[in-house]
Amino acid sequence: MIAAISRRVPVRLIEVSASGCLCDAPTPLEEGSVGFVEVRTPGQHRTEAVRILRTHRAGGSSWPYRMAVEFLTLAPLSPDSLRGIAAVIATGAPSAPRP
Secondary structure (H helix, E strand, C coil): CCCCCCCCCCCEEEEECCCEEEEEECCCCCCCCEEEEEEEECCEEEEEEEEEEEEEECCCCCCCEEEEEEECCCCCCCCCCHHHHHHHHHHCCCCCCCC
16 A cells, blocks of 8 residues: 655745755744645746755744755756756756757
8 A cells, every 4th residue: 555645835935056945934844854845936837856954943924944955856857847947047057958
């Protein structure tokens, strides 16, 4: 039998790099947890597999927990992925040719 536990937690992206991101959340997420970050903008939807590296209480706002998150490389880098976009911004060049 295969099972999965799913929990949706809104996060606010603070900073994104080719290796991960820094985000804020209303509730803490346990270090070592794995999941997905979904970013939706008009006409686009990007999903990345991630692992929580560090979590700490950052302040008293509605986003009191700050987390360092690393991208998990489960698939080749795509220019349409969140990692791919961060790589293009970091280097100024496309990360892979589009098919």
